[in-house]
Amino acid sequence: MSETGPSAYFRLFNEIGIIEQLSRTMFEARLPPGFVVAQFSVLNHLVRTSDGRTPLALARAFQVPKTSMTHSLAVLERADLIEFRPNPKDGRSKLVHITDKGRQFREDAIAALAPDIARISQSISLDHVAALLPGLTALREVLDADRDRPEPD
Template sequence: MSEDTPTGESDTATLFRFLNEVAIVAQLSGNAFEKVMPGTMTLPQFIVLNHLVRLGDGRTPLRIANALQVSKGAMTNTLGHLERAGWIAVRPDDVDRRSKRVDLTGAGREAHAAAIDALGPELAWLAGAVPPARVRAALPLMEEMRRALDVRRG
């Protein structure tokens, strides 16, 4: 949520508007993706699966939470849903018994592949609607902003 439309203003005002747009785009794109995702899979669930598929499973919940910038509590919640869906398996870590390890199941990899397939057309449509060159050009800015906010957070 967020919005509005000023005129010709200060750096902070522009930044504020920019963050408004960022929030709306995040919301709308998230909703659009959830609508095409197969079955009961939600976006946060897909993002965790995608993370494990791409960077490897066997990670700890905390490591995943940090990588995806969500709280431990949020990760506990999402991993619970993924496990109940049969898409991941969680095992204890014998070396550090406070910890757990998260593995993908075969069903999890299949569900991820299905989601990727479903997302393709949506992404292709959006790539056709906005100039990819400008998206590419703006990526570093978003990454910098993310890093800056992440640092400030601690």
Template sequence: MSQQTDSLAVALFSEIFTIDQLAHNRLSKALPKGMEMSQFSVLNHLARLNEERTPAQLAQAFHLTRGAMSNTLSKLEWAGHVHIRPDWDDARRKFVSISPSGRAAREAAIAAVSPIIADVVAEIGPERVRAALPVLRELRERLGAE
């Protein structure tokens, strides 16, 4: 790889990491009291899938350890946002689903963060954001193909 390509790669990933940190901090502050970004992410994922997942499947989807996912699921279960039930065929496994309370919490979180995201997109311009999406998707796909 050339020096120019290396510099371009470093600049690109520096921007991505900084954007991730800034977005995380800004959106975390806007979330309903007591909700963490990790919890919102899991609720959003379960709501979009609209079907049960095992903790292991969720950990894999978020590229987390099972322990980290277990911690997030415990907090969500304590808040009443997810139901965790045993697998009737294999007592060692569990299944997680979003509860009605979890759906309401997700909707409240989306309502809280949507104006922030919409303002940023409006300031940048929808056309420019739309043009950036294919490159970002390809980056995600290539990084996710481990």
């Protein structure tokens, strides 16, 4: 029997949460020592969206405290994966830019997943993955929009 209503949505989010935990652990095992997925995610975000975001904008995008984002950015800066540049619109703030080394780090991290992806592809076909992506993208877009919506009073 298929689930309906709220229980189906809960099951969906539960499965996503479990997948997130398992995939994060798998990915972190492939990252160089001293790096975690949160830091990779900042690099990935800068490549996917655009360079030149303030630390506060990044913290909001990831829905984390500014102090957590500041820590991730410090790790990335020490490794020369990002750099801070003056904000031309606001002299008091800085903008985060990914470096060439940061772009290469991202590409190398993705490439390091090749053995895991090869193993997973033995059980889940590319056609199945392609069929899942539109629904997951739609869900992410709804959640992205909700993130930016003001809280109800």
